[in-house]
Amino acid sequence: MSDIKKFAVLVAGGQGTRMGMALPKQFLPLNGKPILAWSIMAFTQAFPDINIILVLPPAYYSYAQMVLTALPEPIDVTLVSGGETRFHSVKNGLSAIEEEGIVFVHDGARPLITTDLLHRCYNDAVTYGSAIPAIPVAESMRIVDGDHSKPVNRDHMRVIQTPQTFKTELILPAFQQEYTPAFTDEATVAEAYGITVHLCLGEKQNIKVTTPEDMVVAEAFMKAAGN
């Protein structure tokens, strides 16, 4: 690749309560390895020189060791403590970055991210300053308001994925803003700071594993990919 520094902030702070299990979802085994291990491997395969920053609650640090030993080769990882919200967790992760470059903020529970998509996010972020993977909506959608609902034009809707990718000199200052609940992802933080975010084409299989159904789907995609 290039001399530009690359950082991945992998957010693995969720409590995984929706899985109905004690083990947080990003540590669940998928095809023999923890989900988070697959996410890390995707980044190191796409960019051998990338710096991995893992954000997770201190209570899960021992799980992180389990994840790291599942990797085919040992890698250096910066462990950072998660915060109260996603914004605070990502802010903590970004604060470990001391050089300029491109940073990918990624859900630890999206293990099916491909080299193709990572390279597309990287190239677009170099060109446009940011790259937010988005996919079209295949189904009809409605907006509900109490007991009523109305159709929305799905042609204009996009499902947003991660890695939300940025030049560090844009996103690090954006995260110095005061938190508001409108900060639901990194794109919304960037926009509140005046940055126009660039959408790039995501991938349907780049799902976030949140429910038992998602585990079924993730395993199927993993097998179809030959892993």
Next chain:
Amino acid sequence: MSDIKKFAVLVAGGQGTRMGMALPKQFLPLNGKPILAWSIMAFTQAFPDINIILVLPPAYYSYAQMVLTALPEPIDVTLVSGGETRFHSVKNGLSAIEEEGIVFVHDGARPLITTDLLHRCYNDAVTYGSAIPAIPVAESMRIVDGDHSKPVNRDHMRVIQTPQTFKTELILPAFQQEYTPAFTDEATVAEAYGITVHLCLGEKQNIKVTTPEDMVVAEAFMKAAGN
């Protein structure tokens, strides 16, 4: 169940061009049976007395025979010719109904519909006049407008599925309206006729098989369900 008549209009008119194959997607084999056969079986299992109306282009009638021979038991099916748009296809299917009752309009390419969901749609349609299965959105969403986009509150968004279920005395007259391109599903047709549609909870696994990725997911769900 009850003495109320039940009709399923199964729409299988798509050309399946997104699959990149000659065989339309609803006829592709899934775990040994055509997708459309699974859809039909779901209805006959949930309601042994249901009347099945299959809407498809006449060119596919021979495929329909293949589907029917894949069923565990022979059933009577009314074959109806598909129209220019989904609206016209569904209108043709509804025109085969000559008694009052509950009608389910279902995508033939949604083979994972469960008895639970079919019963919920039925009961809600009996109570409210209509039942449109809808599921919450798990991911961030944005609305795009040219080169720009803005976040939407996903808490208010729903993904709409089928079977869109109605009392026949409501939906048959609604389909006598003149077609407009705003008729993207049956709910929009009902609303244009002044009917307030009732949303019920859908199921995540009730996917529409449109792409090769969907085939992978559908096979995984089917195996997880023990089929």
